[in-house]
Amino acid sequence: MVERSSLGKLLVVIAALILVLAGNVFAILMGFLIVLTTALYIDRSAFRKLGKPRFWLFSLSVVLLAGLLLGKNPRPVFGIDISPDGLFAGLMMNVRAFSLVLGMVLISRSLTRARFLSLTTRLGLPHYIPAFQTALETLPRMKSAFKDSRQKGRLFGFDNLVDFILLTGELASRGCGIPERVMIFGITGKRKAGKTSLMRKIGQSASVEGIPVGGFIQERYSNDEHFSCGFNVVSVANGNTQMIAEKQGNAPFSFSEEAFINAASWLRRDAEGCQLLLVDEMGILEARGEGHAEGVISTMIKHPDKVWILSLRKDILDELMHSFGIKQERIINLDKENADRKGFVDAVLSALREISV
């Protein structure tokens, strides 16, 4: 994070600040001398931060108030009772403040923006840097979103603010780059509600109409002999199968990185010739942009004129809808008694016919 030479100086400053914080007069003076010498040696421009009139005004007030309000044995000075002990305490408070402010300026100067960003990765926030870069790219778009929301009226009122927040929200959900013309249908419902079966049925109906179908579905398997169970990912186009997740007993699932990569490559391959693409088991990982998300989003961006059916985990439906820009009217909830399966199949097939035309 910091080069070795500057790290040494930084450690000296930190040690001096610890001395200052100890509170003892001798320690404060020692710390003050170290910080002062280090600042003179490393970065004299750090003193500029102490040039603020507000800082000096407050410091002066502290000395005077300490003399007036604190300490024993006050002596009259120009008719006002001032305690020398109090004045000394106020002076030491200022020495402490001077050392701490100067020390913190030295530390903050060694922590540049680049170092701050790399520090976030070390602290376990790997997505922070791309988010920061996206925010930087978004700043100019904010200006145009602000202008767009002002177009309707000359005065900027509450309605304009609502439009502005809506535009910002749209900007946030569009950020993944999925074009609006991509037709995405969603099937949701609890486990064993028949999501995969409905997906297969639509695939078969499309095939009967001569529409090529691609993508993948996931099949659950269990091996009683080894007390294990898991999921296979199966290519719709050629039936290729690969284990994608497995667990032993009560242990958590372990995932196959290779299977995610292969599933993404199947999607890219199928999108070249197929009009309908099926993606099974979109869950927590995908809502967080992991798992199949990259393969699905990149294929949607590259081939926007396709119809997609995604099987969506019900407990994180909102997040998945938001992440992939799926419209409410294109989702069927199989848990509902009156779920119109036939209507849903017809809607998908008519979307496919429109695309074919």
Next chain:
Amino acid sequence: MSLNSVSRITTNGLSTRRFPPAWREAAVFGALWGAGEITLGAFLTAIRIPMTGVFMACFGIIILISGQMLIKRRWFPLRTALVCAGLRSLSPGGVIFGPMFAIILQGLIVSLVFYILHKPLIAGVVSGFIATITSILQGIVVKLIVYGATLWDIYLSLLSKAESILHLHAGQGWIIVGLFFVLVGSLGAGAGVFGWRLGSAAIRKKEILRG
């Protein structure tokens, strides 16, 4: 897939991982907040408006509450605050710990309050109230760290002097201090209500546009 396994897959650093939507949303709303911090915040500081921190906290609260209502993702305010804090380093002073810490603290407060209370209106009022009071308290705590505990004695002596000048009973000064904090907190609560109104109106309009 258990959450446990999800976190494992994340720390393993799979190549299938990409920039998550949660961070993307935080980036956009963080940019909005950051733009306000860099421009409005710098302007208010430059013209020496008192309690700039409180006004900027109110601004942040409005964005966080309305954004949380639209995005509906847990810890969205904290992520947004982290992005905004990073953007704050773009201002001339570079990496300044004080404002960056204040922004992150606001995000954490709103996230925690939404996590506990769920209802946007109540959460907006409570988090706005706490966040603005915290921005004042932060200034006091920083001064106490910088000048030492003796500063507290000076504050207490000043308070008792003020009580005697105003002919108040001992301890009544604390009531006035409390009232001041309630007043500041009410500003934040008001910002929370405004954020809620903005968020509700945005959701209604979104639903109308959806048909």
